[in-house]
Amino acid sequence: MRISALAAEAGLPVATVKYYLREGLLQPGTATSATQASYDEHHLRRLRLVRALTGPVGLSVQQARSVLQLVDEPGDDLYSTLGRAVGALPPDGAEPAGADDPYPRARAALEALGQVYDPEFAAVAQLEGALAAADDAGMPITPERLARYGSAAADLAAYDLERMPPEPHAAVEYTVLGTALYEPVLLALRRLAHQDAAVRRLGREA
């Protein structure tokens, strides 16, 4: 298909598609003349990915390019690539507290849950910041709540990992999008489950 049809299929202006081509987020099409190129389903799929990363996921074009490079070149160490790809997603976490024990709350929490603690992993700083904010507000996460939330997270993670495509390029794409796009779904479902539980407990005005 021509660039105009590609843009229409993706629901994007042609100028935006051209911008993604210039920025290297979208692979060039197959040249069909000096001024025209042809695009296929592969390009459309990539455009949907770029649109998600720069839209709902909230990445800059530069950040999206970094993530796409990991999708395109996952390398031999898929575990490390997945960690870097997820680490490129918002939000940023807390600053390290010190060289010896940079994330003390997150370390203690992961030890309590019996999980891997690796301070290089971006979500550790994120957990540290989230636990510190709860402490500062006078509503610290109790060990019991940590166990409950940790267990729910582990169940969801096991489910998500079982469905990860075996092919490395697809695995990185699935992990990035599944992490970023399903987080808001989970949070909305939690708020709605609160509402559902509250209406059963408190009743509502007629």
Next chain:
Amino acid sequence: MRISALAAEAGLPVATVKYYLREGLLQPGTATSATQASYDEHHLRRLRLVRALTGPVGLSVQQARSVLQLVDEPGDDLYSTLGRAVGALPPDGAEPAGADDPYPRARAALEALGQVYDPEFAAVAQLEGALAAADDAGMPITPERLARYGSAAADLAAYDLERMPPEPHAAVEYTVLGTALYEPVLLALRRLAHQDAAVRRLGREA
């Protein structure tokens, strides 16, 4: 305690505490002279709440004031007050699609989960937007995944509701902070559980 001690205890500049007093986010102290007032633990607790709402939760001073009004005057219909308080929190959801069926994806999802569907509730628009983003990216939430995520959310909500303080002012405060401050904890735990599951599945470089 004097305002300087209050500010020091809360870890805030005196000028910020005075600003919150002027904006009505913090109740006035007890006047001890023409130019001085005395503050107590109640003020300190409120300052921690204001700091959380305007800091990690990300509300503007105006939005924080709206939430604090619901904390201070929860009224008789606690279910509705809780809904409005949580509705004042970010993020905003999707625009309604039409008058007859404004949030079709969210409605279908909640029906599938057997939960209350009330389009007035802010998280419904949030769920609609999150489901639409997943659709647009070519990674729709399958019915099986929805059931799994919904079940995890319901378990967490039941746990959270059981621990809600019975006193209405405290219930609103608990619900607002528990919703906003524990969401980032849950998301960080999910990412870390992914990492933990991935290292078991994929192994890691030595």
